[in-house]
Structures are given as C-alpha cells and as structure tokens.
Amino acid sequence: MKYDIVVIGGGPAGLAAAVEANKNGIKNILVLERDRELGGILQQCIHNGFGLHIFKEELTGPEYAERFMDELKELNIEYKLNTMVIDISEDKVITAVSPTDGIISIQAKAVILAMGCRERTRGAISIPGSRPAGILSAGTAQRYLNMEGYMVGKKVVIVGSGDIGLIMARRMTLEGAEVKAVVELMPFSGGLNRNIVQCLDDFDIPLMLGHTITEIRNGNRVTGVSVSKVDENLKVVEGTTFDIECDTILFSVGLIPENELSLKAGVELSEVTNGAVVNESMETSVPGIFACGNVLHVHDLVDYVTEESRKAGRFAVKYVKGEINGDKENVIDTKPLNGISYIVPQKLRTAYLDDNVSLYMRVRNVYEKATFVIKADGEIIKEIKKTHLAPGEMERLSIKTDLIKNRNISELTVEVVEEVK
C-alpha cells in the first residue's frame, strides 16, 4: 500500500491533522486507529469543557471528537479501525496489524505521529506497599466507569492532582462513591484551576497539598492508607501521619507521551517532554515525520492539540508537495530559562514561519504576578505580564515573526521574572 500521508492515531490530534492535510490539497491520506472507534481518549471524557478556544462553546469530549470525525467522513478520508501499528522504519514504511487485514505494510511519503500518551503508574513513582485490588490509574477507572459502565470502588482516595484525577473525583462522587481526599505531593496542583474549583471545591472534597501516601493497608483489597505531610524537600515530616479508610486508590500522577514507535523510526526525543524534538512545522528530527498532540508533549486543553495538529497536517502537505527544501539555514533554537521547564517547538526555521510564532511551554512553579521575558540572542524582544502561572496550565506565547525574522538570530529564550512583592 502507498499513501501520501499516514496518520498514526485517530484521536483529536490525528483527526485534526488528517482533516487539515486534506483541506490543504492532499487527498491520499490514511488514518490508523488501534481502538474500535475514532476519537481516542476523548471518547471516555464525557465531562464538558472542551472546545472553548476552537469552537467558542463548551462541548463534551465525545462531542468535540465527533466534529472532527464528521469532517473526516465528509471529506472521505480513509481510516482503519482496530489497527495497531507495530513498526515504523526511518524510510517511512509502516507495519500494522488488524484482525481483518492481517499484516499491512504501507509506504508513506509523510507520517504524522499522533499516538497520544499513557498514565504514569504507581510503580513508576515507587509508592511502597502491597499490590492488592483497588489500585488503578485514574484513566483506567474512567474507562471502566464511562465506557463499560462499572464502578471500581465506594470509598476513594486519589493520589496526585492531575486533571484526570480531579475529573474522576467528581465523576465517582456523582455515581455515589465517597471521595475522601485528593493527596498531592507538591505544594501546588498538577491540574487546571477550573477543575479544582468545579470538581473538588464544589463537592467539598479536600485537596491535601504537600502530602503523600506512606502506607497502603490491605487484605485482598485496599482497606486504607496512611497519609503524611512532606517538607519543602518532599521528605515525610515525622508525626504528621493520619489514616484514611478507603477501598480504592486512584493514581493521577502524570502522563507520558507514548513514543516507542517514534524511537523505532529514529526520531530524536526530548528528555524533558518525553516527546519528539520538533521544529516550527511540528516536524521531528526525521524529515517528513511529524508529531502532534499528547505524543509530542502533554496538553491540558484539547484546543491547543487541535491547533498544533492542524499545523502538522499543513506542513506534512508542504513536505509531500516538495515545498520544503530542508534548508538548514537560519535555524533558531528555543531555550527555556529561569522558571520554564520546556518549550515546544525546540527549533524555528525562519523560512517557514507564519506571521506569528506560537511557543507552548510549562512553568516550573506557581507564580502570582509574573512576566514572561522573551529574548532574542540576549536582547529583550517581548514581555508578557501574567497574573497567575502554574505548572498544571500550559502557556502559549505568541510572538510576531517580524521580531525574529531576517535578523540572524540563533537563540530565542523565555524566562519568568517574578514581580517583587
């Protein structure tokens, strides 16, 4: 099989990329989806709050996905369900498996990686204790609840305050479970502020910042946890331990882009984002292989995923049409400085920049009243004041391309400067 563009993953990122590529003039596109339906993880996100930026209205996850699925079908873009990609070679030969097609081998001119992410597990953060029933990651519980229609417990403690954990706190409460607490190691939440308000505060669920689980009690199933305070070095403070009775512990301790396939294709990954290193076109270190959505870096808002994925779709078309000559001249490196953990994209080729450059980033800490200072080769080109910054909320900074184009700049830095209190 041969296609101009193969999109791996039929979630929000893959759908937006495929639709955009089609609209930009390439029709020979194939979307490969491993699940039994398109839409990706949005299908289990039945809460609202999606689409405020892109559609200026509040949609549920499945509704948001459906808009793109409808468009995909209207445009007659080909897709295959129940199809798992097991290999991508550097020369863009994709091997996939499905019950109906068997083994498929596809030669693509361009590939868009949109495989999403997975949840960090309890094991990965080495929370000690036994391994009884009643310990799940929040997303798995969400699937059981929203997709399969089953409850996983009655008395719940949630560890970590990532968005899925917060959403599940409300969801489990609405289904009649008692959510005893959300326990967060850091002094700030990893989730969106709006979720803390709408999912915890509105239901009187305590958010215990600066706390961790120090013991899991259990028989065949969890029977309780011990929770302790931690100090500024995240070490347990003696004498602060208390017990909570529960039958379920949900872990919401971060998401990790799933890049095992990307590695097979020889794509360079960032150690900070765990996603590909990309340029302004969302193109990875392998020419013609693009990445977007949560496989690139973990997002909190699907709207940004859509925006970024459309760009990947548009540039994949340019690549197929031969409009990108791969010139290496005038490449600007973006670099996170004080207070910023990463910036995507990592590289900007000035020849291919739109009128505005979007930089996606996360801050390392909570800041009230701070300024983003953007410098080109050390010289300030823009300052953006913010009243509230938190690691759980991705920031998107937009700067005019004119400020950096044709100036022979080699490095663009962003830092957070806190206002003196």
Next chain:
Amino acid sequence: MYDIAIVGGGVIGCSIARELSRYNLNTVLIEKNNDIATGTTKANSAVVHAGYDAPAGSLKGKFNVRGNEMFSQVCNELNVPFNRIGSYVIANDEEDMKTIKDLYDNGVKLGINDMEIIDANEVRKNEPNLNKNVVGALYAPSAGIVESWELAIANAENAMDNGAELKLNFEVKNIIKNDGVFKINSENEVIESKMIINAAGVYADKIYNMVADSHFEIHPRKGQYFLLDKVEKDLVNHVIFQCPTKMGKGVLVAPTVDENIILGPTSEDLGIDEKENVATTFEGLGFIKEKVAITTDKINYRNVITSFAGLRAEPSTGDFIIEESDQVEKFINVAGIKSPGLSSAPAIAEYVVELVENSFGNLEKNLSFNPIRRKRIKFNELNDEEKAKLIKKDPQYGNIVCRCETITEAEIVDAIHRNAGGQTINGIKRRCRPGAGRCQGGFCGPKVLEILARELNVKPEKIALENIGSEILIGRTKEKI
C-alpha cells in the same frame, strides 16, 4: 482417594506434580490461593544459579548443581524460555578477589568445572556499564535466567496433561490420619490421600504441625525488587552479583527473559506470623538503590516500571528439608526451599520421586506420559509472514490487546483455556504478559477483564485481580452501591 496430595502450588509443588505424572499415581496438587505460582514463585530474582556458593555437602549445594544441569532439558520439554547467560560475581578490591577465589574453590568441590576468574579488562569488555572500580569477577557460564512462575505453571499444565488434578482455593485447615489414610480438610471440602507431600513454602511448618511436632520453623525473609523498562535492557548482559562481604550478600542486577532489568533483593527477616507481608517499603527500595550504585551508576530510575516484594522460606535448620517424616509415615516434607530453590526445583522433584518410590515400593510407569508442553505462540516474536498466516487462521491474533508487550487476544484466550489456565487478571499476566509492561495494565486491564468474563462465561464483576475478594469491579453504575 488419591495416592498423593501435594500441598502447595509453587514451583516446587508443580515440579513434583509433573515428575509424579510419569507414573500411574492418582495425584492432586492443592493450592490455597486462586492460582498457582502466587507465593514465593512469583516474586524472586528468577535466576538459575550455577551453584558455587552453597556449602559443599549441603542439600542446597547438591540440588542446585544437579538442578542447573537439568534446566535446559526441562525448559525445552516444557517450552519455557531459559537463557543460560552466565553470571559474574564482581570484585572491587583484593579482599573481594580472595572471596571470589574461595567461591571458585567451593564450586569446584561441588563439581562445577566451567567457572573462570576473569580480570578487569575482560569484565569491562563484556559489561561496559559496570562501575570502573571493578578489579575482576568470578564468571560462571552455567547460570541462567527463567520466568519462575511460567516454569511452575508449565509444570502444572504438563502434570495435568498427564493426568494430575489441581484444586485451587483449597486452604488446608487440618489433617487427620486414620488407618493409613490422610483426611485433608479445607473450610468446606475433605479429600483423602495415602500420602502427603508438603511443599507449602513459608507455611510448610504450619502444615507439618497439623500432623506432628515440627522440628523446624519457617521464617519469612522478605526480598524487595525494582523492575526496569525494556529501554534499559542493554544495561547488563550477565547476572551481576556483588561479592558477599561481612556487610551482607549484596544485591544483583540482572536481565530477565522478557528483556527487563531486575534489581534487588533486600533481605529482611520477618516475624513468624508475617507470612503474607509482601509490602515494599521506602527503606527497602532506598536500600536497593544504595547497594546497586556499588555495581553500576548507569541506572535511570525514571525507567522503573514496578517494584514488588516476595518472601523466601527461611528454615530454622539452615538447609533444605527434604525427607519423609520420622514421626508420620507417608508424609514427605519438602520445606525450607529458600534460594537456590528455583535452581534446585527439577532436582528436588526428581529426588522426591525417589522418596515416594522408597515409601510406596516400585512405581508403575505412565506409558502415555508426554513430556512436551504445547508451545505458547508469541505473536511478537514471529516474522511478518508467520503473523499474517496466523491472523488468517484465527483473526484474534490480529487483535493486539496489550500494546506495551504486543500481546494478542488469541494468546490470552489460549492462556485461559489451557490446563492450569489463568482465571484472573494477574494469572493472565503471568501466563502471557498483558499488563507486565510499562503501562502496567492501564490500557489492557479492562480488555483482559472483558475477555476473561466472556471466555469463562461469568459476569465481569466476578473477575478478580488475584485471590477471591480481589475483584476489580464492584457493580454497575446507576445501581445502589
């Protein structure tokens, strides 16, 4: 009436069951848990030792060396992956080199003739990720790695293929012997047997005490471990032991047959009543990190996929106890099978058959005994042509359920329906690995549960993680909970 009841479905009990199925004996394997291979067998270093470190003259030494010799054949017959990758005991100073020489000499006494003491250059050439201060190593080429739980399961399956019975969820509450017949009682069932083989692991003392005044105690000794993601698979090529010192035995760094890396164990003596304490601890996991750093500083702990703990059955006598009781006729203890128990398992089973024969008199051969366990198809290891062919034959091979380990629906269905098949989420994980990868079942868990419920024809709420009482789901939504 059974001829023989084996108490305990760990690697020892399962191996014995298989050896006995070579004869026309009515054998039952009884296990208190909801699956076999759920005690010590599921949580250990999964190393087949060469056998140089047990004292010459001990049962541990004798059975380890013999067991190691038998491993290739047993694993071939049972189609269990076993890689003889060899082991290093690394020395960091001259003191360690002396210890290594002693180990070498002890090994020779035990009949191990292929060991070598190698110098620092040789070590570095073969293990570039070890710390630079290494001065030499004891190389034992016969050491290997195996999945201990798969070995147990394969033995049980083959035993059942050849006529043995398996009873799960049968916790022995008491044993009464009358007129040469043992009545073995659980909560709600009684079975009768002419002979009992006590392979009850950390509970072997408790079982023996039901019929006699036990002359031994079994103390649980906890070992905690880290398991690393496959991205770390090239870290080491051999099983790397630290040199035993006055400060303790040290920890190992080893590849697993599934291409992960295992680190550990701790060695913590627990109270006699703590026979279910398999909780990891901050201190224990911290200890492993600290000790592993002596071997290599190249480990990225961001790649930990899980940590776990297991219990070794530490006998008060210091050595394996494998004998017919001198107080109760036809009661054979196979107790205190601590390390190197896994390595010794085939040899112990072979020897137990001798004990049975001594007790019963000549055993009649089972002429239809088939030593071969049907090979488990591993989709991921096939080439594209073979994969395509399989999917054509059975489309369930085209449904990849576990994305981390590339496990198909057909492999799961097979694991459920074999003899000694898996009926639980963890049982399936042990048999064909969905959930053993980096997402730890986050994605495939609900799918495995659905397949189990469908194949076993039970409600999803009945599917347990491990034992009865560990069901994953508590009921439907919109129902009163």
